[in-house]
Amino acid sequence: MFIYHDFGTSVKEYEARGKKNDFPVINQCPHCKGRIRLHRHGFYWRNAIEEDQFRIPICRLKCPSCKQTLSILPTFLLAYFQYTVNVIFEKLESLMIKRKISGYHQLSLFYRKRFLNRLTQIEMFFRDDGFRGILPKNAKEKATKLLRMILALGKATFVRRSRGHFSYNFMAL
Numbered sequence: 026m027f028i029y030h031d032f033g034t035s036v037k038e039y040e041a042r043g044k045k046n047d048f049p050v051i052n053q054c055p056h057c058k059g060r061i062r063l064h065r066h067g068f069y070w071r072n073a074i075e076e077d078q079f080r081i082p083i084c085r086l087k088c089p090s091c092k093q094t095l096s097i098l099p100t101f102l103l104a105y106f107q108y109t110v111n112v113i114f115e116k117l118e119s120l121m122i123k124r125k126i127s128g129y130h131q132l133s134l135f136y137r138k139r140f141l142n143r144l145t146q147i148e149m150f151f152r153d154d155g156f157r158g159i160l161p162k163n164a165k166e167k168a169t170k171l172l173r174m175i176l177a178l179g180k181a182t183f184v185r186r187s188r189g190h191f192s193y194n195f196m197a198l
């Protein structure tokens with residue numbers, strides 16, 4: 026299992042800080058719900074691609090009670106995606122809002138397809154968050170509106186707070 030944490034840094038800065046980063050203390054186990062401080066349990070390494078390819082440590086914790094582990098993912102990186110959240114949103118934004126295509130077209134289309142398949146859950150997130158407005162019926166218009174709402178809320182905030190609405194994240198199957 027994993028949770029998202031906003032470290033408030035770029036990927037580059039996160040990489041530079043390495044294992045010395047300010048990792049959050051978790052005082053309740055999301056597995057057994059025990060109110061107990063999780064122990065540090067090493068790191069694993071992941072690729073994060075933005076303007077460069079970065080190799081970053083992911084902090085792992087272990088519950089002293091139920092022995093299960095928890096990873097702390099930075100909000101700029103989605104589980105199972107090598108490209109960062111910035112890259113994903115830039116591609117969605119250029120395709121769906123600015124209506125121009127940059128870089129790898131296939132990748133942009135892939136992200137858009139995933140995004141279009143997640144509109145119901147994304148809408149649910151905003152409804153739970155108190156949004157009472159009307160959304161367009163047309164799927165593409167609705168997608169554009171929801172994308173604008175995510176960008177207005179803040180990418181990191183959306184990734185962190187929408188965690189419970191998706192099995193992994195808004196882009197995963």
Ligand SMILES: [Zn+2]
Nearest residue numbers: 054057088091
């Ligand atoms: Zn536990």
